[in-house]
Amino acid sequence: MASEDRVKPGSEVLLFVVSGERRRGYLFKAVEAAVYSTFAGVVSGNDLIGVRWGSKLALQRGVAYVLPPNRYDLMTYGLKRLTQVIYPKDQGFIVAISGIGPGMKVLEAGVGSGFLTAALATAVGCEGKVIGYDVRPDAVEVASHNLRRLGLDKCVDLRVGDVKAGVPDKGLDAVFLDMPDPWDALEALRDNVRLGGVAVVFVPTYNQLEKLLRVDGKGWLFISAYELLLREIEVKRGAVRPAPQMIGHTGFIALLRRVE
Numbered sequence: 001m002a003s004e005d006r007v008k009p010g011s012e013v014l015l016f017v018v019s020g021e022r023r024r025g026y027l028f029k030a031v032e033a034a035v036y037s038t039f040a041g042v043v044s045g046n047d048l049i050g051v052r053w054g055s056k057l058a059l060q061r062g063v064a065y066v067l068p069p070n071r072y073d074l075m076t077y078g079l080k081r082l083t084q085v086i087y088p089k090d091q092g093f094i095v096a097i098s099g100i101g102p103g104m105k106v107l108e109a110g111v112g113s114g115f116l117t118a119a120l121a122t123a124v125g126c127e128g129k130v131i132g133y134d135v136r137p138d139a140v141e142v143a144s145h146n147l148r149r150l151g152l153d154k155c156v157d158l159r160v161g162d163v164k165a166g167v168p169d170k171g172l173d174a175v176f177l178d179m180p181d182p183w184d185a186l187e188a189l190r191d192n193v194r195l196g197g198v199a200v201v202f203v204p205t206y207n208q209l210e211k212l213l214r215v216d217g218k219g220w221l222f223i224s225a226y227e228l229l230l231r232e233i234e235v236k237r238g239a240v241r242p243a244p245q246m247i248g249h250t251g252f253i254a255l256l257r258r259v260e
Contacts, residue, residue: 007030007066010030011048013029015036015065017038024039026077027077038059040062053067053068071150082113083139090250093253100173105169106120106130107163107175107189109182111134114132117132117156132157133158134161143158166188171192174197177199180208197257199256204250209252230247231247
């Protein structure tokens with residue numbers, strides 16, 4: 001089998017461990033001298049290097065599947081988190097209702113650790129552009145690191161700054177706001193977004209959601225608001241049922257359109 005189908009020294013590896021009904025993923029970098037601990041036993045770097053992707057390894061108390069990590073795996077197990085991140089359950093919906101696609105030019109304010117930024121960059125591609133702002137230099141640094149790890153840094157222009165003070169970017173197809181006072185940002189960004197363009201706002205409280213109505217009819221049309229809940233299903237032989245814990249409230253998602 002071609003070497004591209006095997007784990008090489010330095011490859012990032014998703015080790016998905018199964019023991020009885022328990023399952024968990026681990027993200028490692030394959031290094032010969034390293035030893036990796038899991039709940040079902042240990043794996044050495046020598047056990048990983050040279051094996052085919054998709055292989056099954058025997059552990060002391062279970063088995064481990066050797067998988068190439070994709071972007072979702074890296075976001076779940078491997079990226080730095082400086083702040084509370086926007087979860088995948090919200091990321092996908094935000095991208096979907098925004099209507100963005102390849103080649104579009106979008107702006108994000110409040111990039112944080114860059115998790116939503118990655119979803120936006122994946123949607124518009126490098127033929128488009130994501131312009132990201134955050135008032136915290138350390139957030140921009142962490143987001144830059146995470147985007148490089150995901151191979152998306154060339155699609156994103158990250159800047160330290162407050163969009164409420166104005167930005168030079170014109171003709172934006174959409175703006176995405178994750179910040180305490182998005183209504184002020186929407187007023188400042190109104191002339192930067194093309195007519196018919198989109199704004200998607202993520203806020204954690206009802207009070208903030210209501211305050212968004214301040215911009216309704218002032219160059220923006222408030223369309224709708226949503227909350228998404230995510231519950232995992234425990235799939236066990238003879239006992240398939242909802243998990244006792246779930247990801248409940250993370251935030252409200254509001255959709256607005258740019259109008260005259």
